[in-house]
Amino acid sequence: MKKLTLKLSLSLILGLSSTLTFATENGADSFALGAEGMMAGALPPPGVYLLNYYQNYHAGSFDQGPDSFHLDVNAFIPRLVWMTEQNYLGGQLGFYAAQPLVDLRLNINGMSDHNAALGDLILGSMLGWHQGNHHWIGAIETVLATGQYDTPTSAQPVVANIGKNYNTIRPIIAYTYAPANGLDISTKLSYSFNDENDDTHYKSGAYFAGDYSLGYKLNDHVKLAIEGYAFKQLKSDHLNGDDIGQKGQVLAVGPAIQYQDQNWSIEAKYLKETNIENRPEGHTGLLKFIWAF
Template identity: 40%
Template sequence: MNNNQSASALLHAAVIAGAALCGQAAATEGGGSIYPNGVENFLVGAMPPPGFYPLVYATSYHATELRDDRGNDIAAAIGGFKADVAGVIPRFIWVTGQKVLGGQLAVHAIVPLLNVDVRVGANRSRNTGIGDINLAAALGYHVSPELHYVVALETNAPTGRYDRSDVANIGRNYWNIEPLIAVSYIQPKGLNADIKLMYDYNFRNNDTDYKSGQELHADYALGWGLGKGFVAGVSGYIYRQITDDKVAGHAVAGGNRGRAFAIGPSLRYQNDKGWMFTAKYEKQYDVRNRSSGGAFWIKTLIAL
């Protein structure tokens, strides 16, 4: 397939590459995904004691490259490409005192507030608003003072603004369910290792009759405890789309399967009162069938 053919095949995938914070090299329809890959970091598998915990994530993503199935940048072939996504994402966690199957029961809600600015060739659009809301139930387990894990089931509702003709949609316009397991190994002075492994099943977009493929992906962090609440290291994500996209029940030519790998520096601070702050930058590599760029993330946990 030559560059012009690749550009034509990927044009639809490009037009909402920034949607729902997933210009960060996700897969599926529009070159995006409901889950914002790379959002999580240290302590992802360590559920806190019972209580109410507000968190705030903030992010800024920028991309000017659009990769085809072979990893070639075809942005110039479609007249240029740029995606900028900024978001403030409140997350509200309630850790109950109830035990289920030996695990600590918790529920959460995430309400992303997004600004999406995308240009594909001569087409440009910018939208701001509430994205797709995430709801989840989780069980937390504490194997030892160092080892912790969480199992959870999340669902994403199509609450964000969507217009099939827009190049900068905020929502995905389909339901999604995501089972996951997150594991954390923690030492105040020493090794810190975290992984959050997720599987996404996407339902059909009724406006386009497009059913995005299933996705397997993981956020990770690896660092060293420096004492006094500081951990420094690297973090990122690994992403693979494992089934083909379908339109009207038929597989899209080539499957439109996305993949990506991201890595970058990460720093965490947590005080003895439970407040936590993390900051990181992640650059994408080995990208296929979506935009390629970098994202800056900040995460704050507020202890009440």
């Protein structure tokens, strides 16, 4: 069995819809904020890997949004990764696919909805490089509008949509510095380009998102870290082709712990959001289990 040394990006599709307008459509995005942490820039040897990922997210307020807002999300995301023996531009070639399963409860100003369904399908390809203590990843990820989606109506203005009803293209870079002294400095950065939601004629502006981790290996099995994420929307949203001047941002931080054995690892973290603009404000708990076949 291969010794597992990877952290790979996942995407939680957290979609919600109402008649309100916020930065990115209803404050949602298709980047899994906080999913990556320790060893985020290191890809494993050739082989097949299964990542099982669970996230619980709760938000009790919405900056510049409704007076009463509650969102609860539970998501399970299986992801299959295939690292080939092929090399291009000096980097190892890999592919991945992920299919989120999401349970979402939404309440806005006394109106509520609940839904549990498949989210949008995620496909990606990547190259990984290694040089001593330095590791890099370059990837292209596509989020396809395959998840369940219902257009809000006057009779049902609040809809807990699992799918987003638009596609996203996302270039990604990740880096890890992991010297023998046990230090682990890792980050994953991305930039997302969204097309228009044909049903609402809303186009979420392009945004930057990044995960970060500062960790230390206590022994051959256990690492501790301070981790978090940042989100900054750089392009305003458009509605019916008009710039509505809405941009969102968020910063999060919290503790994380990882246990790693011969061919598997498990990581848990708790992250609290702050510096919110035009988005929900909450906290998230994440659990990731990775198995190398």
